[in-house]
Amino acid sequence: MLLLGIKVFFVKGGRFPNMHVSGNKALRDKGIGCVQSQDREAQRKRPFSIDDVEAALRK
Secondary structure: OHHHHHHHHHOOOOOOOOOOEEEEEEEEOOOOHHHHHHHHHHHOOOOOOHHHHHHHHHH
């Protein structure tokens, strides 16, 4: 912790590195995100729309 604090205290504009998944550019490029964000998006999406159900019944 002390070594991380050196940059914060002695470098102008220094701050702790962002250790969150969404703060990592390489993971974002691969489409990997935070579990909480992915869960929130999944809950917003409806599993089936009425049009999808009707189309499946017609087949």
